[in-house]
Amino acid sequence: MKALYLDCISGIAGDMTLAALIDLGADLSYIEEHLRALPIDPFTMHIDPVDKRGISAKKLRLHIGEHPHSHRHEPDGGRHDHHRHSHRKAADIIRMIEGSGLPERVKQRSAAVFQAIAKAEGKIHGVTPEEVHFHEVGAMDSIIDTIGVCLALENLEIEEIYASPVPTGQGKMKMAHGLYPIPAPATAELLIGIPLAELNAAGELTTPTGAGILKALVKKFGGLPPLTIEKVGYGAGTKDFAHPNVLRALLMQPKPDLDGQESIFVVEAQLDDMTGEALGYTMERLFESGAADVFYTPIYMKKNRPGTLITVLVPDASLQRCEDVLLRETATLGVRRTKWMRRILDRAFMTIETPYGPVRIKLAIRGDQVLHFSPEYEDVAKTAKQSGVPFQEMYQLAVSAGADHIQAGACTRSLQL
Incomplete structure (x- = not known):
């Protein structure tokens, strides 16, 4: 964050x-x-x-x-x-x-x-x-x-x-x-x-x-x-x-521990009376309020009613706002939270050139080593649409260009993390 x-x-x-x-x-x-x-x-x-x-x-x-x-x-x-x-x-x-x-x-x-x-x-x-x-x-x-x-x-x-x-x-x-x-x-x-x-x-x-x-x-x-x-x-x-x-x-x-560990809150609520559209809207509001991740899990609640478990990963600075979103935008009567420790990789963005234009890629880094990377969806979609190239082909071109750039010895220390 x-x-x-x-x-x-x-x-x-x-x-x-x-x-x-x-x-x-x-x-x-x-x-x-x-x-x-x-x-x-x-x-x-x-x-x-x-x-x-x-x-x-x-x-x-x-x-x-x-x-x-x-x-x-x-x-x-x-x-x-x-x-x-x-x-x-x-x-x-x-x-x-x-x-x-x-x-x-x-x-x-x-x-x-x-x-x-x-x-x-x-x-x-x-x-x-x-x-x-x-x-x-x-x-x-x-x-x-x-x-x-x-x-x-x-x-x-x-x-x-x-x-x-x-x-x-x-x-x-x-x-x-x-x-x-x-x-x-x-x-x-x-x-x-x-x-x-x-x-x-x-x-x-x-x-x-x-x-x-x-x-x-x-x-x-x-x-x-x-x-x-x-x-x-x-x-x-x-x-x-x-x-x-x-x-x-x-x-x-936030300053992570030397081994990449940091604390994060897991906030949850169970629901059995919301439509898919309302759940989608709630997810958007949670991300706008600073949630690190949001996902839904199908569950069975009391009386065997099918329901949905909302799970939100929240940094400390956004905890209050995300809980307020759940209480305001859903029918839940309360939320529960736990504090977890997680180990994360450093992340960086780098722009690479493809035959059809620039595309950003996200890199996962440990020390000076790029462990893996992935093209940004919005950039791939925009370039594919503008050039008329199929999305999958554009995605593979970005992957290939990113791999060539990294293998050529691009220094991760110079990237903006």
Whole structure:
């Protein structure tokens, strides 16, 4: 299970978050490909290396359509190359996301961020969340920021998100309705329940988009969780302060024992009154909530009634959420859990070239040795469909190409585990 820790040393904004995730290794082409499939204005996006008080960071540059200037309010921690202003209702944005071809978890996370911001804006302006007009967050560049962040999380396979307390900045700023205090009213509403950090800097450090990301996606706030740091990325803001104006993102994983052992919960429930469709839906919700594996076993219950045993393998961080799914989505009156130890192999992904295009393969590794590997189904299916080659033939080509690559002496130490 991969986790993300957002170290908000200089607040948080949408573009800073996306840049930090790209610095962590999120694939910019993957993000752009999905964004360009949405009914939004044409855009160009690139990443520049910058220096912020001695820290090398990535800066997101985004240009929308042919009109690079707009009156969108920008934070001191964000970008100042303004773009065309665009007004959209919250309901329209969420409807666009839900009707898109985005990955399911990207849809859920993106919609959750916009729903959180809409709720805060609605309270401030005295309207329902659905009727909120996003004067700032509804602009094309902020839609791209928010959905782009969720795509980056998906590309990095992030399951859990943690964050530090967040500074807001001090002073006042000019907005469409006049001079407003920092944090802006909607930002302050979003930050209810989120611990703040003291930082004496004049200007807005945390934006509504940044606060919405924290509100909707972060599981827990505080210091670094007891996980293993794999990589660190930095996303830069525009303004220069006496401190580094960056958001630090840490990619983390649970630390297994030296022999590959780790603990995991086994959660079970027995049912005799659910349809196959309902069981399938429950499985989807469990995986979205962080389950490592889910499977069903046919059983006979009391009075010889045929039933189903649901078994869920759950890491500690996702235990509560998965149990809540079982209690909410099934007719069970309770769940039981046991804690097990398991021994696992390290895993890595590697992209290999086939005659019909690239395919990712998953490798099972012990030490420096690849014990076995398998092509990723989605990549094989996509390449087979695009090329017109039968799935089985495409699968065997990927297996052959992967074996040749590994036998040629590819060093597993260089792979991203």
